[in-house]
Every structure is written in structure tokens, then in C-alpha cells.
């Protein structure tokens with residue numbers, strides 16, 4: 001495929017999202033780095049442009065439907081199609097809570113950003129993804145959303161990641177035959193603000209599987225959950 005692909009990466013201003021933006025742009029993909037703080041987003045995009053990479057910023061608060069609408073309108077007007085959507089933005093706001101005491105507001109906040117945001121983005125961007133020759137959706141999930149590996153702690157975050165995993169299966173089935181491949185992944189334990197300094201992987205290593213899924217060839221897997229480019233249990 002010619003290097004004229006367009007990607008939207010949410011939460012692209014730092015952490016794994018920033019590394020995904022850099023990795024995709026280094027492959028020649030034109031990246032829209034979506035960030036909730038326009039100042040931080042512009043600074044991140046400018047840093048990548050300084051490296052000679054094709055990256056521009058657009059504001060996005062994934063928890064705000066109006067902001068999602070604005071991004072989708074921008075993509076439609078500017079490009080008329082979308083090749084890659086990486087739902088990377090997320091919060092982990094519940095480290096001090098157990099499932100027995102987590103306030104409903106904490107669950108709502110996590111679900112709003114980590115699950116409903118990606119759902120809305122998929123809804124609003126699906127028309128443009130269907131116009132792509134090879135649309136790809138990558139949902140950056142977590143091992144903490146795997147029911148097979150479910151444990152206690154971080155209940156709101158875990159529930160939101162279970163939901164984005166379910167969204168992955170729903171969407172993959174819905175878009176079967178359209179050429180759009182939809183997959184989820186666990187990036188591993190990564191040294192970011194969320195992962196902390198003691199984590200085992202660099203942001204670049206954490207970005208490897210999401211980038212691989214974003215650039216899957218036609219006929220690649222859809223409806224899967226991957227870690228280190230290998231299937232993992234839901």
C-alpha cells in the first residue's frame with residue numbers, strides 16, 4: 001500500500017499514544033495526534049514534525065460527545081476517509097478502591113473515557129473508515145480487562161477495559177466484509193505516567209503491538225486480543 005494512510009491516535013500527546021504516533025508517522029502514515037489539552041497536543045505534534053514526521057494535532061476530549069463529533073467532522077472535511085483509528089486514551093482513576101467501595105462516579109468517569117469514548121469514536125468515524133481501502137481499528141485495552149485473568153483492584157478501570165474488549169468483538173462482527181479489521185491489545189506494563197517508573201517496557205516497546213495491528217495487511221485477524229503480537233485470552 002502507498003504511504004498515504006491517515007491515522008487518528010487518541011491520547012497522542014504522551015506515553016504509549018505518543019510512541020504510537022511516532023511509530024506510525026515513521027512508516028509514512030499521516031497522523032492526527034488527538035489530545036484533550038490542545039497546548040500539550042500541539043507541542044507533541046511539533047516535536048514529531050521537528051523529526052521530519054507527518055503529524056498534526058487536533059483537540060479531542062474522548063469523554064465529550066461534542067468533541068468526538070468535532071473530530072469526526074474534521075476528518076471528513078479534511079480527508080474524506082480514515083485508514084487507522086487507535087483508541088489509546090484512557091484514565092486509571094480508581095487505585096484506592098475495591099469493587100465493594102468504588103463510588104459510582106468513579107466508575108462513570110472511567111467508563112466515559114475508556115469505553116464510551118472509543119464507542120462514540122467508532123460510531124462517528126466508521127463512515128470514514130469504510131471509505132478506506134484497508135481500515136483498521138486498534139483498541140488499546142489491558143490485561144486488567146481480561147476476564148480469563150480477572151483479579152481484584154482497580155474495579156472501574158477493569159470494567160471499562162472489559163467493555164472496550166466487548167466493543168472490539170461487536171465492531172469486528174459488524175464490520176466483517178467491509179475491509180475494516182478491528183482488534184484489541186494489551187501493551188504490557190509500560191513506563192508511562194499510568195504504568196509508573198518501575199514498569200518493564202519502554203513506551204516504544206508498548207507501542208509495538210498497537211502499531212503492528214494498525215498496519216495489518218489485508219486478510220489479517222479481526223476481533224482478536226493481542227499481547228506481544230500473539231493472541232491472548234479474553
Ligand code: NAP
Pocket residue numbers: 010011012013014015016017034035036037040060061062063087088089090091113140141142143186187188189190191192193194195196199
Ligand atoms: P498515560 O501515560 O496516562 O497517558 C494517557 C493518555 O490518555 C494521555 O495522553 C492523556 O491525556 C489521555 N487522556 C486521558 N483522558 C483523556 C480524555 N478524556 N480525552 C483524551 N485524551 C485523554 O497512559 P499510557 O500508559 O500511555 O496508556 C495508554 C493506553 O495503554 C491506555 O489505554 C492504557 O489503559 C493502556 N495500558 C497501559 C499500561 C501501562 O503499563 N502503562 C498497561 C496496560 C494498558 P492528558 O495528557 O491530557 O492527561
